[in-house]
Amino acid sequence: MTQQQPLLKMQGITKEYFGNRVLTDVSLDLNRGEVLGLVGENGAGKSTLMNILFGMSVIVQTGGYAGKVFIDGKEVSFQNPFDALKAGIGMVHQEFSLIPGFTATENILLNGEILHDNIVTKLFGPRLKTLDLPEMRAIAEKSIELLGVEISPDTLVAEMPVGHRQFTELAREIHRPEMKVLVLDEPTAVLTESEAEVLLTSLRRLAATGIAIIFITHRLQEILDICDRIVILRDGQVVKEIATHDTDIGQVAELMVGRSVDTKAIATATYDTQQETVLAVEHLWVDMPGETVRDVSFEVHKGEIFGIGGLAGQGKLGIPNGIMGLCPAGGTVILHGKPIHLEDPAAALAASMAFVSEDRRGVGLLMEEPLDWNIAFTAMQVQNKFLRPLLGGLIKWRDDRAIRKVTREYIEALEIKCTGVEQPAQELSGGNQQKVCLAKAFGVEPNLLFVSEPTRGIDVGAKALVLKALRRYNSENGTTIVMVSSELEELRSICDRIAIIDEGRVAGILSPAATAKEFGMLMIGKLKNTDDKVVSHA
Amino acid sequence: MTRRYGLKDVISHFFINNAVPIIFIVFIAFAIPISGFSGPYLTQQLVIRVSRDSFLVLSLVLPIMAGMGINFGMVLGAMSGQIAIILVLNWGVQGVGGLFLAMAVATPMAVLLGWFSGLILNKAKGREMVTSMMLGFFISGIYQLIVLYFMGKLIPIHNPVLVLSRGYGIRNALSLLTMRMSLDNLIPLKIAGISIPVATYVIIGLLCLFIWWFGKTKLGHDMRAVGQDMGVSEDSGIKVERTRILAIILSTVLACYGQIIYLQNIGTLNTYNGADQTATFAAAALLIGGASVVKASIPNVFIGVVLFHLMFLVSPMAGKNLMGSAMIGEYFRVFVSYGVIALALALYAWKRLKERERARRSLRGTKES
Numbered sequence: 001m002t003q004q005q006p007l008l009k010m011q012g013i014t015k016e017y018f019g020n021r022v023l024t025d026v027s028l029d030l031n032r033g034e035v036l037g038l039v040g041e042n043g044a045g046k047s048t049l050m051n052i053l054f055g056m057s058v059i060v061q062t063g064g065y066a067g068k069v070f071i072d073g074k075e076v077s078f079q080n081p082f083d084a085l086k087a088g089i090g091m092v093h094q095e096f097s098l099i100p101g102f103t104a105t106e107n108i109l110l111n112g113e114i115l116h117d118n119i120v121t122k123l124f125g126p127r128l129k130t131l132d133l134p135e136m137r138a139i140a141e142k143s144i145e146l147l148g149v150e151i152s153p154d155t156l157v158a159e160m161p162v163g164h165r166q167f168t169e170l171a172r173e174i175h176r177p178e179m180k181v182l183v184l185d186e187p188t189a190v191l192t193e194s195e196a197e198v199l200l201t202s203l204r205r206l207a208a209t210g211i212a213i214i215f216i217t218h219r220l221q222e223i224l225d226i227c228d229r230i231v232i233l234r235d236g237q238v239v240k241e242i243a244t245h246d247t248d249i250g251q252v253a254e255l256m257v258g259r260s261v262d263t264k265a266i267a268t269a270t271y272d273t274q275q276e277t278v279l280a281v282e283h284l285w286v287d288m289p290g291e292t293v294r295d296v297s298f299e300v301h302k303g304e305i306f307g308i309g310g311l312a313g314q315g316k317l318g319i320p321n322g323i324m325g326l327c328p329a330g331g332t333v334i335l336h337g338k339p340i341h342l343e344d345p346a347a348a349l350a351a352s353m354a355f356v357s358e359d360r361r362g363v364g365l366l367m368e369e370p371l372d373w374n375i376a377f378t379a380m381q382v383q384n385k386f387l388r389p390l391l392g393g394l395i396k397w398r399d400d401r402a403i404r405k406v407t408r409e410y411i412e413a414l415e416i417k418c419t420g421v422e423q424p425a426q427e428l429s430g431g432n433q434q435k436v437c438l439a440k441a442f443g444v445e446p447n448l449l450f451v452s453e454p455t456r457g458i459d460v461g462a463k464a465l466v467l468k469a470l471r472r473y474n475s476e477n478g479t480t481i482v483m484v485s486s487e488l489e490e491l492r493s494i495c496d497r498i499a500i501i502d503e504g505r506v507a508g509i510l511s512p513a514a515t516a517k518e519f520g521m522l523m524i525g526k527l528k529n530t531d532d533k534v535v536s537h538a
Numbered sequence: 539m540t541r542r543y544g545l546k547d548v549i550s551h552f553f554i555n556n557a558v559p560i561i562f563i564v565f566i567a568f569a570i571p572i573s574g575f576s577g578p579y580l581t582q583q584l585v586i587r588v589s590r591d592s593f594l595v596l597s598l599v600l601p602i603m604a605g606m607g608i609n610f611g612m613v614l615g616a617m618s619g620q621i622a623i624i625l626v627l628n629w630g631v632q633g634v635g636g637l638f639l640a641m642a643v644a645t646p647m648a649v650l651l652g653w654f655s656g657l658i659l660n661k662a663k664g665r666e667m668v669t670s671m672m673l674g675f676f677i678s679g680i681y682q683l684i685v686l687y688f689m690g691k692l693i694p695i696h697n698p699v700l701v702l703s704r705g706y707g708i709r710n711a712l713s714l715l716t717m718r719m720s721l722d723n724l725i726p727l728k729i730a731g732i733s734i735p736v737a738t739y740v741i742i743g744l745l746c747l748f749i750w751w752f753g754k755t756k757l758g759h760d761m762r763a764v765g766q767d768m769g770v771s772e773d774s775g776i777k778v779e780r781t782r783i784l785a786i787i788l789s790t791v792l793a794c795y796g797q798i799i800y801l802q803n804i805g806t807l808n809t810y811n812g813a814d815q816t817a818t819f820a821a822a823a824l825l826i827g828g829a830s831v832v833k834a835s836i837p838n839v840f841i842g843v844v845l846f847h848l849m850f851l852v853s854p855m856a857g858k859n860l861m862g863s864a865m866i867g868e869y870f871r872v873f874v875s876y877g878v879i880a881l882a883l884a885l886y887a888w889k890r891l892k893e894r895e896r897a898r899r900s901l902r903g904t905k906e907s
Contacts, residue, residue, distance in 0.1 A: 081773070082775055097767075097769070097770045097773055097774075098770065099762075099763050099766045099767050099770055099771070100766060100767070101762070101766050102762070102763065102766070106759070106763075110763065110770075110771075110774045110776075111760075111763075111771075111774040111775045111776050112774075113756060113759065115756055126756070127755070127756050127757040127760070128755045128756065128757055129755060129756050130751075130754050130755050130756075131754050131755070131756065131759055133754075
């Protein structure tokens with residue numbers, strides 16, 4: 001296939017969302033029967049690139065894109081996913097798009113059913129044609145067989161194990177005879193190891209039939225196992241395109257994660273490893289949709305800032321939400337030697353833990369209420385602060401003056417930009433809202449503070465201020481902080497130790513001074529079951 | 539399923555899924571002996587009542603299949619049926635011919651109202667049931683306006699028996715003597731002293747066949763898909779909104795025929811509030827039969843109608859024999875209907891929560907706290 005025209009050619013693709021450039025001059029070629037690996041961190045631009053290829057409405061609605069897409073040498077520009085489907089591009093998404101109460105057959109041929117005319121069709125139109133279930137079953141069977149797996153076409157999707165659902169989705173894409181390019185977005189994320197292996201074998205079989213495959217995953221080993229070439233995206237640009245046999249996992253991990261790190265930014269650890277243990281977490285599991293924690297154990301020492309990182313969806317957000325009682329959870333959590341009752345937010349707060357949620361607008365703030373109420377709310381509810389007893393304690397009266405006084409102090413200390421204590425929280429910018437959330441958490445004077453994605457959705461300048469506020473609060477009050485963030489650089493700039501979560505488990509705990517490669521390897525699940533070795537590093 | 543879940547789990551799952559019919563079967567099992575009714579009497583009553591109500595209850599099946607819950611807006615169909623009956627009475631067409639003429643006249647009205655109802659419900663996705671109920675109240679106002687003021691004024695009504703003495707508006711109760719039981723008695727049959735309305739049952743049978751066949755058509759298949767996941771259906775190119783509108787139109791038209799069949803059996807038309815409770819009773823019957831707001835089958839319809847009417851039959855007598863007052867049974871009638879709907883809705887929400895936990899159990903740790 002050397003001199004052959006590429007099946008798919010994307011040339012100079014550039015895309016902006018509201019002035020924010022997410023893809024810059026991205027080009028890639030794809031030949032018949034080739035498997036191309038597409039890797040990059042969250043936000044590197046993988047999804048946007050695939051959305052463009054697939055004609056998703058989000059692209060058209062935000063002003064289209066620059067650059068050209070060719071299929072078989074013909075320029076195409078899809079306005080909706082159905083155009084892309086017709087041109088032979090199929091996509092298997094991370095989330096299943098299957099109808100649970102339908103059988104495998106019905107899902108594979110969804111809206112592509114084999115139909116027969118009957119007497120009423122002439123009168124009432126084609127939608128009253130009857131389904132030819134035996135014929136549909138035969139097609140589904142053929143499609144499943146092509147994948148080399150055994151799934152009964154009559155099984156309901158709801159009763160299938162997760163792996164079979166993934167294969168059903170695949171079978172749906174490939175049953176179309178015109179299928180040329182198949183895009184798989186994290187297809188193995190929900191699979192067990194053996195299921196993933198079967199899937200990879202199927203993909204190889206598919207490629208052998210001439211279908212070209214774009215494979216997106218964060219499990220680099222899989223990429224190395226089945227891809228012919230790898231394209232690495234970082235910050236919307238192709239940083240490297242490389243043939244699989246010319247590289248190894250370490251190089252790819254480094255290319256994927258590694259901005260050159262400004263070593264000066266890394267905080268010199270101030271905490272002392274000899275300090276007592278404040279929080280001990282053992283075998284924690286948390287059922288948080290999309291962020292499942294399976295089995296996590298770690299210890300946090302007094303006065304440290306403990307970072308929790310990892311790719312999106314691996315379970316890092318589930319940890320604080322589980323410990324604070326916001327999601328169903330189990331396992332043991334011991335704070336200062338006392339076990340915490342899980343699934344009970346009031347108990348968690350009463351134990352003097354505070355949580356700055358990643359869901360600022362939903363959980364974090366009372367959007368329509370003024371700043372002083374927001375800041376005093378938790379302290380008032382949980383600790384009876386800012387309350388004056390009247391009639392011998394029969395009625396508790398809100399002490400508005402004390403609330404305002406404290407609020408003014410926080411506005412000054414955290415440099416919150418606002419018109420005054422009466423301003424509703426929703427009128428503030430994202431960064432200032434985040435500071436209000438911090439003030440609210442500081443207000444209860446916690447022993448242990450959980451901060452989740454503190455800089456998500458706020459601009460660079462505000463980020464630095466928020467991180468500074470956290471750092472200062474930690475050093476001035478000796479408060480232990482557990483910070484969860486998707487941004488590794490941010491964790492490295494402020495934390496004393498960083499745990500990387502992969503697939504609901506601790507992949508390893510590193511010092512912030514560890515190299516980008518080491519972090520990258522943990523994130524992609526390379527160093528599984530070697531925690532002990534890695535922990536000693538910190 | 540049995541492989542993945544223990545026997546205890548499977549049994550409790552069965553009871554949770556069928557809680558409503560089981561409660562009613564137990565209740566009726568106690569009430570029948572206390573009521574002292576004879577077997578043949580109960581059988582005759584059931585045969586009549588099942589023929590009277592099944593068609594109405596069947597009209598609720600399609601919208602549930604399309605994921606729109608119980609179509610309380612079926613009263614729109616019932617009202618168009620009643621208007622058609624009044625017109626046919628006025629024209630003096632009698633017997634089965636009158637019935638079929640009424641159906642023919644009512645169909646365009648029901649289609650129009652169903653289309654309107656479907657449009658509104660598409661604007662209220664996820665809140666279809668309460669919206670359709672309110673829509674029923676609203677259209678009921680328009681129905682009363684037509685029947686009370688327009689009929690005799692704008693719409694010529696010549697038959698003086700129908701019109702109020704003031705010269706316009708329809709009387710409160712109309713006798714359907716010319717059409718009464720005309721369908722039921724079309725093919726007379728008596729087995730062991732129990733008369734069976736054969737023709738009515740044939741029509742009900744045909745409707746069941748239609749629903750079964752419809753499930754195998756592209757449209758029926760699409761309805762099931764839309765009912766389970768609108769997003770996935772839309773993504774695969776199914777016209778979701780149009781499919782939902784068609785489901786409601788079909789339901790409204792069927793409800794209209796159902797009301798006409800119901801009226802010919804009862805023999806009188808309660809002009810102003812005859813349709814009010816139609817949807818409530820039909821919904822209660824369906825839910826007693828083990829249906830939920832997302833799943834209903836033809837067996838649910840018949841089990842439900844039988845249990846619902848058995849309860850109505852025996853509870854007044856049981857109440858009288860037990861407490862010395864038949865009123866207690868009458869009171870049961872309304873109380874139970876609304877109670878069952880409320881119970882079924884609450885049970886459904888609770889069941890869904892349990893299902894979700896069950897589905898996610900594998901994601902959780904081994905040590906349950």
